[in-house]
Amino acid sequence: MRANYQVNSGVRFQMLSDDQLEELFESVLHVLEYTGLEVHHEESLQILKDAGAWVDGKRVRLPSYMVRRALELAPRSFTIYARDGNPEHDIHIGPGRSHFGPGPTCPNFIDVETMERRPYVKSDVPLVAKVVDALPNIDFCESLGTVDDVHHDLGATYEFAGMFPNTSKPIVAWSYDKYDSEEIHKIAVAEAGGQEAFERRPNYIHYCEPLSPLVSTEDALDKLIFAANHRVPLIFTPCPIAGGTAPVTAAGIIIQAAAESWMGLTIAQTLQPGLPFFMGGVLSVMDMSNMILAYGAPELSLFMAGITELAHYVGLPLWQTGGCTDSKALDEQAAIEGSLSAYFSALTGGDLCHDVGYTESAMTGSVFQLAMMDEAIGYARRITRGIEVNEDTLAVDVIHNVGPNGHYLREQHTRNHYKTEFFYPNLCDRRNYEEWEMMGKQTMSDRVVSRVQDILATHEPSPVKPETEKVIEEVLASAEKRVK
Amino acid sequence: MNETLEKLSTCILEGDSEAAPGLVQQALDDGVVPKTILDEGMVVGMNEVGDRFRRGDMFVPEVLMSADAMQSGLEILRPELVSSGVKLIGKVVLGTVQGDLHDIGKNLVGMMCEGAGFEVIDLGFNQKPEAFIDAVKEHQPDLVGMSALLTTTMRAMGHTIKSLEEAGLREQVKVMVGGAPVDQAFADRIGADGYGSNAVAGSDLAKRLVGAG
Ligand code: B1M
Numbered sequence: 052m053r054a055n056y057q058v059n060s061g062v063r064f065q066m067l068s069d070d071q072l073e074e075l076f077e078s079v080l081h082v083l084e085y086t087g088l089e090v091h092h093e094e095s096l097q098i099l100k101d102a103g104a105w106v107d108g109k110r111v112r113l114p115s116y117m118v119r120r121a122l123e124l125a126p127r128s129f130t131i132y133a134r135d136g137n138p139e140h141d142i143h144i145g146p147g148r149s150h151f152g153p154g155p156t157c158p159n160f161i162d163v164e165t166m167e168r169r170p171y172v173k174s175d176v177p178l179v180a181k182v183v184d185a186l187p188n189i190d191f192c193e194s195l196g197t198v199d200d201v202h203h204d205l206g207a208t209y210e211f212a213g214m215f216p217n218t219s220k221p222i223v224a225w226s227y228d229k230y231d232s233e234e235i236h237k238i239a240v241a242e243a244g245g246q247e248a249f250e251r252r253p254n255y256i257h258y259c260e261p262l263s264p265l266v267s268t269e270d271a272l273d274k275l276i277f278a279a280n281h282r283v284p285l286i287f288t289p290c291p292i293a294g295g296t297a298p299v300t301a302a303g304i305i306i307q308a309a310a311e312s313w314m315g316l317t318i319a320q321t322l323q324p325g326l327p328f329f330m331g332g333v334l335s336v337m338d339m340s341n342m343i344l345a346y347g348a349p350e351l352s353l354f355m356a357g358i359t360e361l362a363h364y365v366g367l368p369l370w371q372t373g374g375c376t377d378s379k380a381l382d383e384q385a386a387i388e389g390s391l392s393a394y395f396s397a398l399t400g401g402d403l404c405h406d407v408g409y410t411e412s413a414m415t416g417s418v419f420q421l422a423m424m425d426e427a428i429g430y431a432r433r434i435t436r437g438i439e440v441n442e443d444t445l446a447v448d449v450i451h452n453v454g455p456n457g458h459y460l461r462e463q464h465t466r467n468h469y470k471t472e473f474f475y476p477n478l479c480d481r482r483n484y485e486e487w488e489m490m491g492k493q494t495m496s497d498r499v500v501s502r503v504q505d506i507l508a509t510h511e512p513s514p515v516k517p518e519t520e521k522v523i524e525e526v527l528a529s530a531e532k533r534v535k
Numbered sequence: 536m537n538e539t540l541e542k543l544s545t546c547i548l549e550g551d552s553e554a555a556p557g558l559v560q561q562a563l564d565d566g567v568v569p570k571t572i573l574d575e576g577m578v579v580g581m582n583e584v585g586d587r588f589r590r591g592d593m594f595v596p597e598v599l600m601s602a603d604a605m606q607s608g609l610e611i612l613r614p615e616l617v618s619s620g621v622k623l624i625g626k627v628v629l630g631t632v633q634g635d636l637h638d639i640g641k642n643l644v645g646m647m648c649e650g651a652g653f654e655v656i657d658l659g660f661n662q663k664p665e666a667f668i669d670a671v672k673e674h675q676p677d678l679v680g681m682s683a684l685l686t687t688t689m690r691a692m693g694h695t696i697k698s699l700e701e702a703g704l705r706e707q708v709k710v711m712v713g714g715a716p717v718d719q720a721f722a723d724r725i726g727a728d729g730y731g732s733n734a735v736a737g738s739d740l741a742k743r744l745v746g747a748g
Contacts, residue, residue: 197687
């Protein structure tokens with residue numbers, strides 16, 4: 052028996068001390084109580100007022116006890132379920148677990164045949180979902196684009212209808228307003244077997260965004276209230292830009308973003324105590340030469356790590372960001388920026404890391420970037436899994452048995468562990484020069500492209516129930532009527 | 536070049552809002568005509584700012600400090616320019632269109648236009664076509680600038696141009712558009728007079744559209 056023995060089973064990463072986190076936490080409460088936010092939503096104003104908020108016109112200040120209570124109510128651990136019951140596709144949210152997936156709504160897409168950038172269209176949706184379904188290190192699905200070739204108000208509905216049958220990994224669904232939120236929900240509930248069954252085993256997450264600085268908008272809150280009333284796990288994620296729509300300093304942007312998220316948290320927990328809630332979001336810098344929000348900046352990783360630590364300090368899961376790039380091509384820049392942010396995100400244990408596969412600063416979605424990042428995430432996951440120390444892994448006996456001048460190739464110990472101890476690359480090449488030459492001197496991007504094409508040609512996601520297929524058709528037909 | 540004008544141009548380049556009004560006043564006291572103060576003092580400084588920014592030698596916050604210095608100098612100079620019959624560079628009515636909440640890009644365009652000497656009337660975000668119409672009637676601008684960041688709200692720029700036509704106001708203003716998903720082809724399609732790919736291109740375009748570029 053070991054006594055008084057501490058185990059670190061993964062790589063430990065902590066940036067901020069408890070004192071610093073407490074200071075950040077108190078600062079968020081201060082902003083919410085003294086500065087307050089604008090809330091552009093009548094019903095929410097009433098909900099907040101009834102719950103004890105100070106409301107002056109649209110300006111809402113939250114006494115800190117309200118926020119503490121909301122934080123208390125929100126769960127740290129819960130499960131989002133695969134629609135088909137495949138336990139491998141369930142997502143268990145909880146301490147020390149990070150998950151990855153693409154981002155939403157880019158206007159453009161890298162065509163999988165021509166490799167050219169063009170507007171994102173409806174037929175891209177099932178294709179992205181299939182690739183997500185097949186990639187081992189991608190855990191949830193978003194579509195990487197805004198469908199351009201349907202009625203513009205129906206983009207989100209068509210997107211969900213296209214993703215849902217093509218992956219059983221949980222989907223993170225955005226929407227324009229409560230109407231498409233409702234359409235999406237109908238499809239998910241049909242597959243779950245009714246509202247009550249859905250509440251027990253939610254199979255998707257709803258995503259909405261406040262406006263930085265310090266505004267909760269009408270559409271965002273319409274969607275939030277829809278999700279809360281139907282007990283759909285919720286992401287409320289701002290997208291502040293340091294030096295533009297948020298303070299230029301890391302600590303400053305983190306507390307502003309948290310304040311924006313927690314206004315949503317407070318409304319959601321008042322309406323639906325215990326609703327699974329992720330705080331957000333995308334925190335990065337304004338590039339002061341090119342005037343863009345930089346998705347490949349090191350500060351993105353740093354800000355995201357800081358807000359992840361704050362979220363975990365208060366017992367909330369976080370909507371992380373990584374695997375994205377400002378590059379326009381599948382090139383070295385894309386690999387560096389994407390891999391480093393994915394790795395950093397994995398280190399933080401940030402709960403759902405999105406925007407994997409974003410290129411050109413969120414303007415263009417790419418399944419190639421996504422597939423390349425799948426490899427980087429696998430690599431990162433092997434590192435963060437860490438070193439296991441026990442009698443077996445210490446291998447003292449094995450060392451003794453093999454002794455000087457021996458080898459380990461035939462050892463049972465090797466046979467027992469080589470599959471789990473080592474990471475096996477899908478894309479990185481470790482052949483010797485001659486073999487590499489013989490295989491056509493393929494580069495990383497060549498291999499990424501063939502992997503994606505191979506998945507598209509061979510992967511069969513598990514189908515939805517026949518009833519759900521019918522519901523999807525009905526939902527799309529009635530959505531078309533809605534916008535006529 | 537007059538020594539005061541040289542100081543004024545340096546002061547704009549260095550973004551010194553406090554010194555600018557005093558230097559403008561000093562130039563006026565020296566007897567320099569208002570238009571010369573503008574063209575050979577302030578604009579010289581601001582052009583250098585533009586060049587340095589394009590070369591990557593200056594950053595956005597510095598450019599905005601210069602724009603502020605330009606505006607603080609103009610506060611003294613504007614009435615003198617008006618009374619000496621000089622046409623000011625122009626007035627811009629600017630807004631993010633209906634349904635769209637993205638506004639930091641629009642804010643940047645506005646500040647860059649101020650730096651170029653324009654008077655900017657910023658309507659804010661999520662602005663209906665009627666808001667642009669009312670603002671054109673009220674402020675009589677030379678330019679209407681619209682920003683949209685969503686493929687869904689880009690259409691609202693076209694609708695706003697139509698509304699300007701219907702209100703009989705299209706002829707009296709130039710229209711410029713911008714925002715991440717917007718491009719020249721789209722601007723042409725909806726009948727805008729120009730498209731700016733970023734905030735500096737936007738203010739350069741504004742200058743060109745009023746014949747000052
Ligand atoms: C008049 O003449 C001119 C001339 C030049 C002009 C001009 C006018 N206007 C701009 N310019 C030009 O000059 C500026 C400086 O150089 C530039 O301005 P920009 O505004 O482009 O640049 C800024 C300085 C920095 N850039 C930005 O500020 C925008 C960054 C991104 C990430 C972005 C942000 C920050 C936000 N968002 Co939004 N957002 C994205 C953006 C991705 C991207 N790469 O653009 C984009 C635009 N958003 C998108 C979406 C979908 C959405 N967003 C939404 C919300 C938001 C936030 C509120 C969270 C936030 C805005 C906060 C704010 N205060 O502005 C939602 C819509 C809200 C609404 N109704 O408007 C929502 C629908 C999200 C959702 N799924 O719920 C995507 C659009 C997709 C599409 N098909 O159109 C998007 C490309 C991101 C993505 N991949 O999802 C030039 O374009």
